[in-house]
Amino acid sequence: MADTARRTDDLLAGLPVPGARSPGQGERAAGAKNTARAARSRFMAAHGEEVYDRLTDGRTRHLRLRELVDAAAREFPGLVPDAAQLAQESARPQADKDGREIDQGIFFSRLLGSPLAGPHLMDAMLRPTDRALRLLPDFRRTGFADLGSVTLERRGSAAHLTMCRPDCLNAEDNEQVEAMETAVDLALLDPAVHVGLLRGGEMTHPRYRGRRVFSAGINLKSLHAGRISLVDFLLRRELGYIAKLMRGVLVDHETSWQSRTIEKPWVAAVDTFAIGGGMQLLMVFDRVIAGSDAYLSLPAAQEGIVPGAGNFRLGRLAGGRISRQVVLWGRRLWASEPDARLLIDEVVDPAAVGAAADAALERLDSPAVVTNRRVLNLAEEPPEAFRAYLAEFSLQQALRLYSEDVIGKVGRFSAGCAAPPA
Incomplete structure (x- = not known):
């Protein structure tokens, strides 16, 4: 997984931002990202609970979403975007991002779908904020x-x-x-x-x-x-x-x-x-x-x-x-x-x-x-029904954020904080 992610990152680093890519460059980028995401999905399907136990010290620590994904970036290179990659993405408009949050969607979808990691993560999020x-x-x-x-x-x-x-x-x-x-x-x-x-x-x-x-x-x-x-x-x-x-x-x-x-x-x-x-x-x-x-x-x-x-x-x-x-x-x-x-x-x-x-x-x-x-x-x-929904939602919402139709629509809707139609 890490090697596939590294090759994908090297390819993306040599290309213009998504909005400026030629059709051929866009196809190469999409193919590489799809390969890397398939590898991440397989890894999480096989090892998601082990990943969660390592990050939470055997479910003795309650990490919130941001803490958990940041720890995963450090402990498992290539699994989710790291701080530098997120900083680069955050500086861009939605249309010029490579959709690295989709990798976070894969990560959370697998964790929330786990009968061991999912309830523990939901409990972590019910705790009061600092x-x-x-x-x-x-x-x-x-x-x-x-x-x-x-x-x-x-x-x-x-x-x-x-x-x-x-x-x-x-x-x-x-x-x-x-x-x-x-x-x-x-x-x-x-x-x-x-x-x-x-x-x-x-x-x-x-x-x-x-x-x-x-x-x-x-x-x-x-x-x-x-x-x-x-x-x-x-x-x-x-x-x-x-x-x-x-x-x-x-x-x-x-x-x-x-x-x-x-x-x-x-x-x-x-x-x-x-x-x-x-x-x-x-x-x-x-x-x-x-x-x-x-x-x-x-x-x-x-x-x-x-x-x-x-x-x-x-x-x-x-x-x-x-x-x-x-x-x-x-x-x-x-x-x-x-x-x-x-x-x-x-x-x-x-x-x-x-x-x-x-x-x-x-x-x-x-x-x-x-x-x-x-x-x-x-x-x-029932909490278990809600957890099952969120496991699917995590991935599907991440994919929607970076779909062409959404990017086109928000571009038209966002001239300002426009009022809804009367």
Whole structure:
């Protein structure tokens, strides 16, 4: 494997960037990369669990995604891109990258597919981040944390998590995923918090100035510029803060013998729209409230990428036909139409969203709610089923990131943080 990878690297080093290659150069590069990826896939199929045990000292260390792939680059040359290769790729727009993240997709797909390595890796990602642990004492004292693209405020026993990227309609990028996971950790770790709320803040975008917006999904401008990471965005998002919203944070606590994680109920308040990743988020919340003028959409086919775990959850919530209409056909679900009630619990006048959210927080503030949501989630989404989905998602999403149709589409969509069509 290492020799094949080295020959491929030597070939690529002598060629122009992908966007400037001739058809013949492109074919030679593609052939070499395909050969190297086949070798990596065979190696991981045969030795993936041994690789994981070596990197984690026999599963005694809990390495997060980034730590794990960085360690693999050092310990197993040629298996995944090293720091220098990643730095070179990160400086390029998406169209001029050689897709080295696909090698990371192969790596994580095999690990998540393993019944030994996969659950251990998922547990590692449920642990609190170092940043959250550093900020926790101050948050417990002040009840407030400004994380840049996200703010967290404790009001009574409720944590109000507000997404505040007003220029981009709360479109997510690597930095926002980091901030979201930190905020979710803080809310879960603070014993004074019993329940959480997620809502979008007021926008400065010309079309929506002064209005609250939930989320416009992935930041396509960042994707076009090559700043959306497979590891730090697409995989971390699913295994990090979204998994914690559903399963809780894994940390030693007084009643660890009762439950491995600290879990809390969560409410989502949707203003204006929840697009793409915003709609995906709603599928793990215990109660979803929306303004009557809001809509949901999951434009995966239009963008060309896989909508996270949306494909895994949407069919269970809304049924197979609606799933296909939304994901494959681009159907919008308006909060006011009957089918939207499969994803939204309560539709209110737009001016009443805040009051309805406060009432929901008060009602969900109960120990019995925590216990019941835990067993509901276990019955509805067994961890092993989620792990199997993510094993396939890791590779397929990596391939989609570097497909010609996606690169062409994000180039057209990314003139700025464009507003969704009216």
